[in-house]
Amino acid sequence: MNRMWNMLIKPRLEPLKIILLRSLNARMHLTDKDVSNYTILKKGFEGEQKSDVWLEGLSEGWLVLHDLLLEYNNSKFQIDTLLISQDKIYPLDVKNFEGDYYVEGDKWYTSAKKDMKNPVHQQDRCVILLRSLLRELGYPYPLEPYLIFNNPEFHLYLTSINPSLVFHSQLNRFLKKLNARPVNLNKRHYKLAEQLVAIHKVEPPYPYLPGYHYEEQEKGILCPRCYFFFSGMQGLILMCGHCGCTEGVESAVLRSVTELMLLFPDQKITTKIVQDWCKIIKSEKTIRRILLKNYKLNRNGRSSYYSQS
Ligand SMILES: [Zn+2]
Structure with missing residues (x-):
């Protein structure tokens, strides 16, 4: 049409x-x-x-x-x-x-x-x-x-x-x-x-969700198409073994950070926590580079963290 x-x-x-x-x-x-x-x-x-x-x-x-x-x-x-x-x-x-x-x-x-x-x-x-x-x-x-x-x-x-x-x-x-x-x-x-x-009001979703904790969550990056975990990585490309979907590391990490922030709004976003959350990306340098490029670093020695603004 x-x-x-x-x-x-x-x-x-x-x-x-x-x-x-x-x-x-x-x-x-x-x-x-x-x-x-x-x-x-x-x-x-x-x-x-x-x-x-x-x-x-x-x-x-x-x-x-x-x-x-x-x-x-x-x-x-x-x-x-x-x-x-x-x-x-x-x-x-x-x-x-x-x-x-x-x-x-x-x-x-x-x-x-x-x-x-x-x-x-x-x-x-x-x-x-x-x-x-x-x-x-x-x-x-x-x-x-x-x-x-x-x-x-x-x-x-x-x-x-x-x-x-x-x-x-x-x-x-x-x-x-x-x-x-x-x-x-x-x-x-x-x-x-x-x-x-x-x-327009946005209702917080949290009262409608079951109870959950960070520790009990399986870590990894979810495929945006089938929601199975990405299982392979080649260079800067992630691959889904379930549906064959591929995604660049940067966009996958940013999606996962957004997911982490939404699930745990009180969690401070640090390189360490994002690396733990994403699991499949072994290089701390890659995670830090992506976070520095897309978020604001609030410097505070060992408790530095990233935020959206
Ligand atoms: Zn998939």
Whole structure:
């Protein structure tokens, strides 16, 4: 498809929780529960990525912000996708539900007649908070929220029509409707998008991770493709015996240092610790050269360490 991509201001990034669980899974023994939690998170993220694809049909000029965590009046709320057009803002909640669901009165049930959270209520709460936040920021644009069910294998038994629900078979028409909206955005719209990205909250992943210690982690450099450890080195190139991937030593060390910093935010980064962490690189000189080139050395005799700035 040669279509110009609409203006994407905030892409959907892989959550830190998943990145860190992937490292831990490679470097230590996780319980079955932790592995299943990791698998669920990963599948959820892949589903979200897939569910962004239909938006490619949106005409040029829209501002698209994915995965915002915002706060108003001490209440946090999450917006799956926010579309900014000229005169309206569209908060979209995209659900990848599969199977049959029922609505009776105000309640939603799965096909097994299990109670579930009513996604309309969840979205109403977000919209109320978003409206107040936008007003406070000085952008009282009207909001038009939609709940998008983009899985073709989803069916909802409804007793009344709710125009804010969009099903898979309606997505094309919904896109056409959006594409008919004016999108002559001005500086103010861009400023709003930038402001929302700036106040987006990043939740620390640590409370969601299992307990772990430096000593119990298997040391080595993980292959960025298959997450097995690099097993060979030739000159300044590392090789993965599992998938055949190769990577330059510098980029592999820097990736591993970032991983170390994320897993152990209190750990001081020294040549010695990085050499221990990377394991496969025997030359202390190589590690020191890479660290000196990419980080700031805080000189303090034997307790000198490297930092990002
Ligand atoms: Zn590999």
